[in-house]
Amino acid sequence: MIRLYNTATRAKQLLAPINPDRVTMYVCGPTVYGRAHIGNFRPAVVFDVLQRLLRHHYGPDKVIYARNITDIDDKIMDKARAEGVSIDVITERYETLYLEDATTLGVERPDLHPHATTSIPAMVDMIALLIAKGHAYAAQGHVLFDVSSHGDYGSLSRRPLDEMIAGARVEVAPYKKNPADFVLWKPSAKDQAGWPSPWGRGRPGWHIECSAMIAESLGQTIDIHGGGIDLTFPHHENECAQSACAHDGAPLANIWMHNGFLNFGGGEKMSKSLGNVLSVGELIEAGWTGDELRLGLLSAHYRQPLTWDEALLGQMRGRLDKWLRKLGDVPKGVRPPPPPAVVEALADDLNTPAALAAIAGIEQDREVLLGALAFLGLPSLGAERSRNAADMRGGGEDPDAARINALVADRLAARKAKNWAESDRLRDALTAEGIVLEDGPGGTSWRRA
């Protein structure tokens, strides 16, 4: 039994897949016009955990998870023009970086990675269908969705149509029947990226891409649709409307899930204009590991806002180090199954803090701990830059290992001679350079703090 909070109903509900042999989930992925920041990866990590939970529950091959790449967009075109290159130079560069960062965070590759530019025909078909059904109209090279044609418009985000128009902050264009109508297709100038269509050469609007790709690759109605909370309106509202209208009222998704935002200290939104955004790459260069970042993203419930700062990461480091000490050497290969307490916590609307609390209760059993951490995608043992078990014990590839080992041996000799002053001096010297010594029954080991 998996219960998930549905934004459409503002309540938790039981997940009841349309077809338990083919559970479908779609998550809005990045628009690849620049390097994603850590906040952009919250949905990637959160829905990666959900994807693992679904596979555990329904079977590894019973889940189809799609996360799109938006590779045509005005911001991409702007960037390409600024650099004097074609858009695919831009999109390939940032898609590669996105996937690398996702891997660093332990995010498994989704089953499907639909790209907007390879789904243009599906979009054109859907737009034509919407026009034929009287839900869209062409005007001055544009095709617009007629929001007044859909009685449920605004139901997902709970925004009555008349209120939105009263707000009057929507773009008013002369070719729009209604200010809230949104673009399905827009014309491209000769020097802009474009594709042929019945309405002339142009490019798709943002919202139609997800609707078309979902219909094309997953079906008319999917089980779960996810994304950041900011996408609720207008993006998901519009997707919802388009798909329902194109499919004679069939809902696009049965459950809508939205993750909360990351904040920086002081409650400030992470924003490029404030200069406080950090990419995964920058955080790695700052010395944090992918596991620490992933655990940080999972430390709060996904719908809650999460303050992202060094204090949080420091706490995550401490927690991971403790687990790694308990795990010791972990061979690669098959992982133990996750403990029921962890699965149950996640089955209740992906309650990762409760899952972490459950781990605290079972961490004495190495196998159980390993199963729990593996299920959460932690730790990525052996992954590059990971603080793995070997590093923790002073083995690994530490360039100073030989020198440090020699000092440790000196100290051991001093201790044997009960020369406490000398042994403490050596330990203090190592402490000063960030080396922590641990005297155990099997001898002395060391690690970097």
Next chain:
RNA sequence: GGCCCGAUGGCGGAGUGGUGACGUACCGGACUGCAAAUCCGUGAACCCGGGUUCGAUUCCCGGUCGGGCCUCCA
């Protein structure tokens, strides 16, 4: 201006109509030559004001503060 979400110990963070998880920090104990690591244990919180109730941190109303959306946005 409209709509939505949140406010829990020093910090992070679940949850609940009736003894308030968990992590971390602090303190005490065991262990240690002393530490570290490990183990055991104590103490410590539900924004404010009303209301409903036998009883509210939990439900309702109002307020304050914070965040989000209404235009591209994870």
